[in-house]
Amino acid sequence: MSQRLREVIAGVFSEVDVVLAYQQGFDKLHVTPCFMTMPEEINKLVWNPLCAHNLTSYLPSLKKKKVAVVVKGCDSRTIVQFMEEGLINRENVVIIGIPCNGVISVNKVLHETNHEPIEDITFGENGEISVKTLKGEKTLLLSDVCPDKCKTCQYPTPIVYDRLVGDPITSDKSPDSVYADIKEFENKTLEERLQYWEQEFDRCIRCYACRNACPMCICQDSCIAETRDPHWISQRSTLSEKFMFHMIHALHLAGRCVECGECERACPMGIPVNKLKRKINLDMKELFGYEPGINPEDKPPLYTFKVDEATIKEHKI
Amino acid sequence: MSDIAARELRIVGFLCNWCSYGGADTAGVSRFKQPTDLRIIRVPCSGRVDPLFIVKALLNGADGVLVSGCHPRDCHYTDGNFYARRRLEMLKRLLPFLGIDERRFHYTWISASEGARWQQTVTDFTKRVHELGPLHARKEATP
Ligand code: SF4
Ligand code: SF4
Ligand code: SF4
Numbered sequence: 001m002s003q004r005l006r007e008v009i010a011g012v013f014s015e016v017d018v019v020l021a022y023q024q025g026f027d028k029l030h031v032t033p034c035f036m037t038m039p040e041e042i043n044k045l046v047w048n049p050l051c052a053h054n055l056t057s058y059l060p061s062l063k064k065k066k067v068a069v070v071v072k073g074c075d076s077r078t079i080v081q082f083m084e085e086g087l088i089n090r091e092n093v094v095i096i097g098i099p100c101n102g103v104i105s106v107n108k109v110l111h112e113t114n115h116e117p118i119e120d121i122t123f124g125e126n127g128e129i130s131v132k133t134l135k136g137e138k139t140l141l142l143s144d145v146c147p148d149k150c151k152t153c154q155y156p157t158p159i160v161y162d163r164l165v166g167d168p169i170t171s172d173k174s175p176d177s178v179y180a181d182i183k184e185f186e187n188k189t190l191e192e193r194l195q196y197w198e199q200e201f202d203r204c205i206r207c208y209a210c211r212n213a214c215p216m217c218i219c220q221d222s223c224i225a226e227t228r229d230p231h232w233i234s235q236r237s238t239l240s241e242k243f244m245f246h247m248i249h250a251l252h253l254a255g256r257c258v259e260c261g262e263c264e265r266a267c268p269m270g271i272p273v274n275k276l277k278r279k280i281n282l283d284m285k286e287l288f289g290y291e292p293g294i295n296p297e298d299k300p301p302l303y304t305f306k307v308d309e310a311t312i313k314e315h316k317i
Numbered sequence: 318m319s320d321i322a323a324r325e326l327r328i329v330g331f332l333c334n335w336c337s338y339g340g341a342d343t344a345g346v347s348r349f350k351q352p353t354d355l356r357i358i359r360v361p362c363s364g365r366v367d368p369l370f371i372v373k374a375l376l377n378g379a380d381g382v383l384v385s386g387c388h389p390r391d392c393h394y395t396d397g398n399f400y401a402r403r404r405l406e407m408l409k410r411l412l413p414f415l416g417i418d419e420r421r422f423h424y425t426w427i428s429a430s431e432g433a434r435w436q437q438t439v440t441d442f443t444k445r446v447h448e449l450g451p452l453h454a455r456k457e458a459t460p
Contacts, residue, residue, distance in 0.1 A: 186414065194416025232373070240376050247372045254368075254407055276414070283410045287403075302407065305399035307390065312406045317423060317441040 002047045005098065005165050009068070012094050012163070013039045016066040020058055022051040029106055029118040033058070048123055049142060052103040054078060054260045057215035060087045068094040072103070074149060076158035077258040077293025078215045083160075084298055085256070087218060097161030099169040101127065102142050102150035105265070109145050113138060149261045152177040159294065179282045182275070197243070203269045204242045210273045211249055213266035216256050224248060250276035255284045255301045258293040287311045326380040326446055330357045330439075331366045333398075336387035339429025341439075349436040352443040355383065362386065363424075364397025368408040371422060375412075378453060381446035384424040385438070391428065398426065420445055421452060 009019055013036075023034035023044040031050040036042065047070075055069050056078040071079065076097060082088040109118075109131060116133035123129055127142035143151070154175060157168040185193070208225065211217045224232050225245050232248065233241045249263075257277035264274050284290045288301040288311070332338040338359050344351060360366055363386025371382045384405060386398040405424040412419045423442050427435050 190413060190416045190418055192416070193414065197415055232369070243376055244373060247376075248369060250411075251368050251372070251408075254404075276411070279414045280407060280411060283407060287406065302400070302403055305396065305403055307399065309402060309406075312402060315409070315423060315425070317438065317445055 001098070001166055002045070005047050005070070005096070006042055006045055008096055008163050008165050009036070009045065009070075010039060010042055012068045012096070016068045016094055018062070018065060018067055020055040020067060020069040022046045022053070022055075022070065027118060028121050029109060047098070049102065049104045049129070049146075050106070050121075052105070052147070052265060054215055054262050056082070057213070057262065059093060060215075060218055063088055063092070066092050066094075068096055070096045070098065071158050071161070072098055072100040073153065073155040073158050074100075074258070074260050076160055077155065078260055079293075080159055080296050081216065081256060081258050081293040081300075083296035084293075084300060085303075090296075094163070095158065095161045097158030097164045099157040099164070099166045100153075101156065101169070102146040102153070104129070104142065104145055105147045107270070108147075109140065112140055112145060147261050147265065148181075149259060152180075154178060160296070179278065182279050182282050185275075185279075198239060200271050201242045201246055202239050204245070204271055205269060206237070206242060206245060207268065209266040209268065210263035210271075213262040214249075214253070215260065215262065216253055216258065217249070219252075246273070246276065249273070250280065253277045254280045255290065256292055257281060324451075326354050326443075326451060327378055328354045328356065328381040328383060328443060328446055329374045329379045330355045330383040330385065331360050331363070331370060332357055332384075333363045333365075333386040333393075334359055334361050335393040336391065336429050337363075337385035337427045337435070340385070340427040340431045340435040343429060343432030344435045344439075347432050349432060351436055351439050354443050354446070355439055362392065362394050362397035363401040363405075364392070364394065364399075366401060366405070368404050371405075371408060375417060375421065375452065380449070380452045381421045381423075381442065383439070383442050384422075385427050385435075386424075388426040388428055391426075417452070418449055420449060 019036040021034055021036060022031045024046050025032040031046050033053055033055055034044055054075045056071060056075050059082060079095060083090055113131055113133050116135050118131060118133055120132040129140045129142060131138050131140060152173050154171045156171055225248050233244045259278060261274055267273055284301050290301045332341060363384060366384050374382050386401055389398055392398045409419055409422060412422055425438060
């Protein structure tokens with residue numbers, strides 16, 4: 001697969017200014033994004049299940065450049081959402097799609113290996129991962145250390161692409177599994193739910209990594225979590241300020257979150273940042289039959305309306 | 318306990334300038350008796366009501382929030398309330414997920430001539446919020 005990807009990338013250099021792909025990070029367990037501008041740089045390329053990052057996040061800021069980008073199934077939804085919202089010029093992007101069997105959550109691997117420094121990590125054909133530390137070798141299964149999104153992934157093959165590297169894969173995961181956790185959470189009492197969020201959000205250190213990692217958080221330096229005018233939240237480290245920050249993130253993503261999970265991957269405190277957005281997505285699906293990042297012709301449901309809303313009933317007191 | 322129940326609660330109302338604020342005014346001019354828990358914030362249009370206004374109110378001490386705009390098809394700006402309807406419905410469904418009783422938030426449509434309907438809505442909503450009690454009881458109990 002790596003070899004085929006290398007060939008495809010080598011073939012697009014003449015068409016674009018920059019290629020977004022992956023390279024080795026500071027140790028064996030980490031892969032980082034790389035920006036390749038010259039054909040020689042292709043030697044840096046890495047492709048394996050550690051390539052979890054959603055590289056499409058860079059596309060809006062490179063809107064005026066010609067860019068080739070390597071995408072997995074879930075990443076491609078971000079591109080579709082960008083198209084729906086007019087945030088990229090599709091003709092400036094060459095999408096190199098790769099059907100995906102799942103990626104690795106670095107945190108889960110570190111948890112399995114008791115945070116020992118990783119000497120080496122290799123990947124087998126059927127999702128086995130051997131991890132070598134000073135304490136010895138351990139075999140893990142991809143299905144045990146993948147992020148939650150991969151366990152219910154409906155779109156392993158990119159939805160849009162210009163080149164496809166490898167054969168398309170169809171999902172074998174039940175569509176009902178996607179929001180099973182959300183529905184389960186709704187079985188809790190109101191009191192339990194409030195307690196859950198208070199506990200989770202209280203750990204937030206407001207580093208804003210979740211926001212910075214989110215491809216759909218497009219306000220960047222004008223984020224209302226930091227503006228003084230309007231002054232939505234202060235710098236005080238209180239639960240209500242943290243809660244409010246999460247409400248800002250969730251409501252600005254309402255009906256736009258592509259569920260790429262970058263927010264949770266970035267969070268140093270293990271906060272389920274994606275959960276509120278997924279709850280809203282479930283509602284948008286039930287109310288308007290809408291799913292973000294699936295069809296470039298769609299319009300996000302809160303950007304539009306119908307004069308007669310068949311699914312919204314008037315509320316009585 | 319009875320002490321708290323009898324106390325006035327904090328209810329914030331976001332009313333559009335053209336219809337519901339007029340409706341509230343009509344009720345006032347007609348001297349309809351209304352509960353006094355409601356604090357009205359006049360907005361140009363229900364479409365101006367960012368769902369974050371409601372969340373911010375609830376997180377910062379309000380016990381209930383009421384949003385009221387022009388009836389669908391009657392918006393002064395043609396379609397502001399159509400957008401509002403989708404956003405407010407989204408929020409209505411999100412609140413219980415956060416552990417906040419959705420009955421603390423109500424949105425409705427009241428025109429400038431509907432003074433009696435306004436009176437009824439405020440009375441009923443205030444009654445409901447009183448039944449639910451203060452949202453921040455726990456925090457207030459332990460200063
Ligand atoms: S969600 Fe699907 S496409 Fe995305 S990394 Fe997981 S398995 Fe691959
Ligand atoms: S909120 Fe999280 S899952 Fe949703 S688009 Fe942003 S980073 Fe991706
Ligand atoms: S990344 Fe985590 S800790 Fe940082 S602001 Fe987001 S939720 Fe809070």
